[in-house]
Amino acid sequence: MSNSSLRKPPKLQPGSPKDPVRFGHYYLLGLIARGGMAEVYRARLVQSPADGSEPRLLAIKVMRPELAKEARFVDMFHREGQLALMLKDNAIVETVELGNIDGRHFIAMEYIGGRDLTQILRRCQKSSLRIPVPHAVHVGVGIAKGLDFAHNLVGPDGRRLSLVNRDVSPSNVRIAYSGDVKLLDFGIAQALMKFTSEIGILKGKFSYMSPEQIRGMPVDQRTDIFSAGIIIHEMLTTEKLFRGDTEFALMERVRKADVDPPSKYNRRVSPELDRIVMKALARDVAERYANSAEMHADLKAVLDGYRFDVRELRDFMRKEFRREYTKDLQDSESARVSVPAGERLPTFDNTIEAVTAVTKNTAPIPGAPLPPPVAPSLGEGTDSQIAGLPDDMQIENSGSDAGTNNIAGQVLDEEKSGFWSRMFKKRK
Ligand SMILES: Nc1ncnc2c1ncn2[C@@H]1O[C@H](COP(=O)(O)OP(=O)(O)OP(=O)(O)O)[C@@H](O)[C@H]1O
Numbered sequence: 001m002s003n004s005s006l007r008k009p010p011k012l013q014p015g016s017p018k019d020p021v022r023f024g025h026y027y028l029l030g031l032i033a034r035g036g037m038a039e040v041y042r043a044r045l046v047q048s049p050a051d052g053s054e055p056r057l058l059a060i061k062v063m064r065p066e067l068a069k070e071a072r073f074v075d076m077f078h079r080e081g082q083l084a085l086m087l088k089d090n091a092i093v094e095t096v097e098l099g100n101i102d103g104r105h106f107i108a109m110e111y112i113g114g115r116d117l118t119q120i121l122r123r124c125q126k127s128s129l130r131i132p133v134p135h136a137v138h139v140g141v142g143i144a145k146g147l148d149f150a151h152n153l154v155g156p157d158g159r160r161l162s163l164v165n166r167d168v169s170p171s172n173v174r175i176a177y178s179g180d181v182k183l184l185d186f187g188i189a190q191a192l193m194k195f196t197s198e199i200g201i202l203k204g205k206f207s208y209m210s211p212e213q214i215r216g217m218p219v220d221q222r223t224d225i226f227s228a229g230i231i232i233h234e235m236l237t238t239e240k241l242f243r244g245d246t247e248f249a250l251m252e253r254v255r256k257a258d259v260d261p262p263s264k265y266n267r268r269v270s271p272e273l274d275r276i277v278m279k280a281l282a283r284d285v286a287e288r289y290a291n292s293a294e295m296h297a298d299l300k301a302v303l304d305g306y307r308f309d310v311r312e313l314r315d316f317m318r319k320e321f322r323r324e325y326t327k328d329l330q331d332s333e334s335a336r337v338s339v340p341a342g343e344r345l346p347t348f349d350n351t352i353e354a355v356t357a358v359t360k361n362t363a364p365i366p367g368a369p370l371p372p373p374v375a376p377s378l379g380e381g382t383d384s385q386i387a388g389l390p391d392d393m394q395i396e397n398s399g400s401d402a403g404t405n406n407i408a409g410q411v412l413d414e415e416k417s418g419f420w421s422r423m424f425k426k427r428k
Pocket residue numbers: 032033034035036037038039040059061093109110111112113115116171172174184185
């Protein structure tokens with residue numbers, strides 16, 4: 001065996017909404033996206049809910065094997081991931097499990113059907129579209145609410161944990177097709193940022209850092225407030241706030257934090273909203289919002305002035321991402337009920353006549369599930385239609401597997417009733 005095959009775990013089969021692939025106690029139902037440090041899959045638990053309710057869709061973020069090779073990373077990931085499990089707030093994506101399956105470290109979360117802000121901003125730029133100001137403020141309120149919850153999280157001993165995200169960026173803010181706002185990657189960001197900076201894939205992150213963070217100075221929760229300020233500024237202007245031709249130039253811009261108020265680019269931004277954004281973006285931490293609760297309260301007051309209804313953002317999302325939304329609905333529906341190909345019962349169509357039959361001496365497939373409702377019978381046929389059917393056996397409730405001409409049927413024998421599938425070919 002070569003060294004590289006020793007090092008690399010086999011590639012994960014991503015599955016698809018209609019073709020689940022087993023991953024430990026989960027089914028993977030297709031790749032959602034490939035991020036810098038991980039791949040994110042749609043998933044659901046193999047075990048269906050005991051109460052018969054619809055299975056919940058999940059998103060599983062599997063760390064890249066390069067990161068998993070680092071024992072220190074794995075250690076930090078699991079330690080910090082424990083914090084993510086404690087973050088139960090409706091503005092933060094819910095983490096349901098942190099684990100390791102066959103050497104793959106993952107985090108399982110609730111699935112949020114929607115788009116992240118990077119995708120939304122890109123679409124707006126492409127279509128010369130503006131995010132309406134009240135929508136942007138609503139998203140800002142959501143971000144501040146999630147931050148406030150996480151920043152004030154207390155541990156089991158009742159002491160504040162002083163959690164800092166460090167990676168509040170548009171790709172980590174997800175807007176659901178319902179209009180809900182969810183922060184992603186909270187809790188694991190520190191481990192991810194540390195190690196991705198070591199392996200040099202921090203690309204794209206500098207644009208959302210605070211001046212103190214980019215200088216490598218100690219940071220506190222106000223670094224997240226600065227990053228939230230950048231995101232709100234960008235939603236209001238549909239422009240990137242910090243850019244640079246080179247990485248160095250970009251970092252210089254962030255260090256200086258010389259920012260114009262958003263109203264300079266968008267006349268609809270009120271002086272009060274300008275003030276809030278500029279306070280979040282103060283270069284000097286002492287001039288910034290001291291905590292996210294204050295920022296949340298100010299944004300909320302502005303939002304209340306608009307009499308904004310979340311259905312407006314819902315409609316905006318569903319309209320601007322109509323194709324993606326429709327596909328997400330279809331995929332989610334399939335993903336809730338699909339079973340792996342090997343366990344699937346044939347689908348029926350009406351192209352052949354059903355045969356009525358009785359069997360003798362023939363055992364049904366052990367453990368085979370009972371048949372699903374069968375396509376309406378088109379009248380009785382005879383077993384002569386079926387090539388290879390033993391003389392002593394007949395089947396009923398048969399149907400043909402669409403496209404393959406295979407026949408499935410139910411054995412009639414009372415003691416041994418069961419389900420046969422794909423055993424016989426229809427005679428031409
Ligand atoms: N719980 C979730 N439900 C639905 N989509 C999700 C979920 N978590 C992440 N995603 C989406 O998966 C994509 C990849 O996320 P990921 O965090 O791996 O990369 P990223 O945020 O683009 O970059 P980074 O590696 O810097 O975090 C993003 O579009 C993100 O919105």
